[in-house]
Amino acid sequence: MTADIAHLNTLAGSLYRRHFVKADSRSLWLYGYEPHDLEPLAEEGGEPIHGGSLRWHPLRQEWNVYASHRQNRTFKPSAADDPLAPSKPGGAMTEIPFADFELAIFDNKFPSFHPDVVAPAETIPGMALHRPGGKCEVVVYTPAQEGSLATIGQERRLLLVAAWIDRYEALFAEGHKFVLPFESRGEEVGVTLHHPHGQIYAFDVLPPVQQNMTASFREGYDLATEMVSWGERYEVTRAGGLRVVTPPFARFPYETWIVAEDAVPGPWAFSTEQVDAFAHLLGDMTRRYDSLFGRPTPYMLSLQAAPVGEELTFQFTTQFYPLLRSPDKVKYLASVEQSTGLFTIDIMPEQAAAALKDI
Known part of the structure; x- marks a missing residue:
């Protein structure tokens, strides 16, 4: 060794x-x-290879990263x-x-x-730039x-x-x-x-989505308690103190979240039982999606854990965003959604939960 x-x-x-x-x-x-x-x-x-800059968007109130060297990636x-x-x-x-x-x-x-x-070496009048x-x-x-x-x-x-x-x-x-x-x-x-x-x-x-999440948890939003109040109508499956749910406010068809019944700030705070359940549910949900659509399902998956200093209030979630609304129909983020942030969802979350639960 x-x-x-x-x-x-x-x-x-x-x-x-x-x-x-x-x-x-x-x-x-x-x-x-x-x-x-x-x-x-x-x-x-x-x-x-590295470089680029962060530029502040004054109307959307967010940073965007500019990295031209990524144009030549594999x-x-x-x-x-x-x-x-x-x-x-x-x-x-x-x-x-x-x-x-x-x-x-x-x-x-x-x-x-x-x-x-x-x-950044350049300056742009009226614009904040950041490394x-x-x-x-x-x-x-x-x-x-x-x-x-x-x-x-x-x-x-x-x-x-x-x-x-x-x-x-x-x-x-x-x-x-x-x-x-x-x-x-x-x-x-x-x-x-x-x-x-x-x-x-x-x-x-801290990106704007996580800023908003952090603020909501600080103000007392309790996702773990809310999840229980939704009842079985929005639940897909559960294991080892974790539940998979389709939130009533889901933005993607068949969107699901893995949520701990007793809130934790991140996976580092899991028990051994929860780690085992979490690993199982990651595979189980991928299997359910592929079975539902009869094909490898395109999705975006993210682990949303507490930023530094927010561990006492932030509640960890793992979020699946599938990009299909049926086996041959892609959920596109079109003009209205990109322009306003207001999503149009074709599948009711409770219908999605029922379909995934049955698999």
């Missing part, structure tokens, strides 16, 4: 984490049930050029310079945010090129949850204000890499 391999006693069990610095100075973390001690394969060096590579697969000795190098791994997280090569980015500090990471669920949260199995989902929690702790310790693990699945969502993976963004400014 080398010095860069750490043993972790996690809520998901005994795990190992290996930290490796790539040839271009980006970090790679390898998580597994066994210590990862393979020798690295040769890889190309180079300088990390776009729909062939299976032979999959950058998230293990590297092959004597073959093409990938982002992971090892012949095998269990689960991997690495610094995004084309980040929207970066801790070393400098303040896009923060961090962007890629989470590779499995070395296999195909799969989903439903098919990778409970042990790997538990490993994923443990890795998320580990990165939450590390990114908060680095001084970031808000951390968002997420997954975009399917070309309808804009996915350009089909290898099973997600991402983690660490923000140095």
Whole structure:
């Protein structure tokens, strides 16, 4: 065992984490049930790519990030050029310079945010500009090129949850204000890499959605109590102190949330039973969506945990936003929704809950 391999006693069990610095100075973390001690394969060096700026939108009251270097990011590579697969000795190098791994997280090569980015040199009269500090990471669920949260199995989902929690702790310790693990699945969502993976963004400014959520919880909104009051009409399933519900205020057809019956600020506050249930429900809901639509369902998935300093009132949720309203009909965010933020929903939340519950 080398010095860069750490043993972790996690809520998901005994795990190992290996930290490796790539040839271009980006970090790679390898998580597994066994210590990862393979020798690295040769890889190309180079300088990390980052830059850009945050610009304040005075009418929408929000920051937007401008990162022109992302225009050249990887776009729909062939299976032979999959950058998230293990590297092959004597073959093409990938982002992971090892012949095998269990689960991997690495610094995004084309980040929207970066801790070393400098303040914008330009000035625009009347506009506030800010450096896009923060961090962007890629989470590779499995070395296999195909799969989903439903098919990778409970042990790997538990490993994923443990890795998320580990990165939450590390990114908060680095001084970031808000951390968002997420997954975009399917070309309808804009996915350009089909290898099973997600991402983690660490923000140095609190986005407007999370500002509003934080304010609501501070003012006393109790989601856990509200969820119980909705009754079984909005419940899809439950396990280990967690429930899956379609909120009465859902904005997407078949939108669901995973919510703890006793509120927690983030997955790091789960019990061992809740971690097991959470990992199960991530797979179960993906399976239900795919069964409902008879195809791999495109969705947006996000873990909404407390920003720094809001742990006493914020209530953790995991939110699925499917992009289908039927097997062959995509839910588009069209002109009215994009222009006003007022969503039009074609499926009543209680109907969605009933359909998903029956699967």
